[in-house]
Amino acid sequence: MDMPRSPRRPTPGQRALADALANGEAALGSGVETLPASVYIDPHRYAAEQRAIFDKVPHLLAPSALLPEPRQAVAHDGYGTPLILTRDDDGRPHVFANVCRHRGTRLIDSQEPVPAKRIVCPYHAWAYKPDGELTGMPRADCFPDFDKASHRLREFPCVEAGGLIWWAKDDAADFSDAEALGPDLDAFGLGDHYLYKRKTHDLAGNWKLFVDAFLESYHVQRLHADTIAAFFTDGITAPDSIGRHQRPVVGRESYLAEIDRDDWSQLRKALTYTYQLFPASVIIVSPDYINLLVGMPQSVGRTLVEDFMLIPEKPATNEAEDHWKRSWDLLDGGTFGAEDFHAAALCHKGLASGQIDEIVLGKLEHGIADFHRKVQEAL
Numbered sequence: 001m002d003m004p005r006s007p008r009r010p011t012p013g014q015r016a017l018a019d020a021l022a023n024g025e026a027a028l029g030s031g032v033e034t035l036p037a038s039v040y041i042d043p044h045r046y047a048a049e050q051r052a053i054f055d056k057v058p059h060l061l062a063p064s065a066l067l068p069e070p071r072q073a074v075a076h077d078g079y080g081t082p083l084i085l086t087r088d089d090d091g092r093p094h095v096f097a098n099v100c101r102h103r104g105t106r107l108i109d110s111q112e113p114v115p116a117k118r119i120v121c122p123y124h125a126w127a128y129k130p131d132g133e134l135t136g137m138p139r140a141d142c143f144p145d146f147d148k149a150s151h152r153l154r155e156f157p158c159v160e161a162g163g164l165i166w167w168a169k170d171d172a173a174d175f176s177d178a179e180a181l182g183p184d185l186d187a188f189g190l191g192d193h194y195l196y197k198r199k200t201h202d203l204a205g206n207w208k209l210f211v212d213a214f215l216e217s218y219h220v221q222r223l224h225a226d227t228i229a230a231f232f233t234d235g236i237t238a239p240d241s242i243g244r245h246q247r248p249v250v251g252r253e254s255y256l257a258e259i260d261r262d263d264w265s266q267l268r269k270a271l272t273y274t275y276q277l278f279p280a281s282v283i284i285v286s287p288d289y290i291n292l293l294v295g296m297p298q299s300v301g302r303t304l305v306e307d308f309m310l311i312p313e314k315p316a317t318n319e320a321e322d323h324w325k326r327s328w329d330l331l332d333g334g335t336f337g338a339e340d341f342h343a344a345a346l347c348h349k350g351l352a353s354g355q356i357d358e359i360v361l362g363k364l365e366h367g368i369a370d371f372h373r374k375v376q377e378a379l
Helices: 012-022 043-054 176-180 182-187 207-212 264-270 318-352 363-378
Strands: 033-036 059-063 072-076 083-087 093-097 134-136 158-161 164-167 194-203 232-242 245-252 271-277 281-285 290-299 302-311 358-361
Touching: 012 182, 012 232, 012 245, 012 271, 033 363, 043 290, 043 363, 059 072, 059 083, 059 290, 059 302, 083 164, 093 158, 093 164, 158 176, 176 182, 194 318, 207 290, 207 302, 207 318, 207 363, 232 363, 245 363, 264 271, 290 318, 302 318, 358 363
Parallel strands: none
Antiparallel strands: 033 358, 059 164, 072 083, 083 093, 158 164, 194 302, 232 245, 245 271, 271 281, 281 290, 290 302
């Protein structure tokens, strides 16, 4: 018999941010700051970021819910390296190069999860287990003294923590910051959520402009006036950090109400937790669902952003499906696609014109300055 699950509670850090807002301790920056426009539009700066950050540090690949079962696989090309994400027979995740060890053929083309008891090359039918082991090769007699054990799929380091799967190009990458997020995300039950929908947006702007949009609440009442502005209180935010990752919390319309701040259902109605996952991903925790935005730079002026919407369980009724579809349409199509990403693209277009040398950040935008300091420190 299954034991009843204990109610989830906020972590001490999550509770401390809620207490700060309730006590009137909304955070403001110390003053006006500036950033050079070149950090967004200089191709040499972009190349340096690729070498020092995107080739070195762990990146978010997908939520655990993308592959909910063992023996599944999906292709992933967003970071410029052809990848396969798999779960092995025991459900452990692996990230491999999507390249056969025989003649270099692409193994999986599907961007949707597929069964993967074996991964079979479409060219000569070399076969691999979902843990990367080479198990089969037709006419093995044509490869005398061939060592199959040394011809596993090329594997990259990866870590699964808090319902997220991270990977890195560099075998020496440090995943400790990713793992440190686990307790916070476990508090939301992220690893138990169902993947409702996913969509990739092609943003005509620098990757940092995408991230900037989720590090300040100054724009919410203006840019989002027709979508989500009514749910939030202007300028009420408190941030902190977990390693390189930022954790701002924003007051919703009822944030000052008398609530039990140990009760997640009440707390999530009053506050929206956002996590900026260094370098280029974002989590937005709404009252009853979670959006995960994975940013993948393609060039100095182009970024792919994959939006995953995660809900507590698969819709069981038409009413539930209608509810989640409205939420998806509001955020992915309205707030993110038509507003945040469009604004980022307009920023890039304006900066690329060369008409200003720097941008100005006010006291409600200090999270952006903090993020850019972390980027600069990594170079």
